[in-house]
Amino acid sequence: MANTKTTSAQTALDPGQRSPERRKRSLLDSAILEFSTYGIGGARVDRIAQRARTNKAMVYHYFGSKEDLYLAAMEDLYSGIREAEERLDLDPADPVGAMKALISFTFRYYIDNPAFIRMINTENLHGAVHLQAATGNMAGLNSSIVNKVSKIVESGVAQGIFRRVDPLDLYISISALGFTYVSNRHTLKILFGRELLAEDAVEARLSTITEMIMRYLAADGHHHLAIDR
Incomplete structure (x- = not known):
């Protein structure tokens, strides 16, 4: 779809x-x-x-x-988001490049698909009662991204540049850092007077998210990966 x-x-x-x-x-x-x-x-x-x-x-x-x-x-x-992720070139052999590509994709997908943000917010408002009633394979559908993240992390650990982390927890962190920024942009604009979806603001936020995640992942002595490449 x-x-x-x-x-x-x-x-x-x-x-x-x-x-x-x-x-x-x-x-x-x-x-x-x-x-x-x-x-x-x-x-x-x-x-x-x-x-x-x-x-x-x-x-x-x-x-x-x-x-x-x-x-x-x-x-x-x-x-939609899972199929778009499938089209990404996330090569586990290049864990740094793959992780940065996933971070960028996820953040920009939220920006480009506001209906996705709004419907998830609505479903959470209602305690996900409708998703609980779903008869389809929603868990299976969404397990693919966790598997991808796991392969990237394992490759980074094997190369000595990432520390071992829980892949689901890592993906939740990547998602949260972008999702909240986009979903709360209207209230944040009123409260702090900043247009969060202006091009320069988006680029600055992406840089911040990337640095935060890469520093979190970096094994000892590899914190330079947050800003390199």
């Missing part, structure tokens, strides 16, 4: 897709916009259908219910 920047107009241009596939994709795109704007409680199926240029019956035909559509949208969002 595509990430949240893919639009129904883009998928409609693909002549290799059948009409039902295009319609379902369009409904998912519309649902992601709706749920990320209004939450699951405030979202309206009729708006989702209208935006996708179809009717409510098609929503229920493809997804069964509003709740099932919400879960499909959540899975699509997670699939």
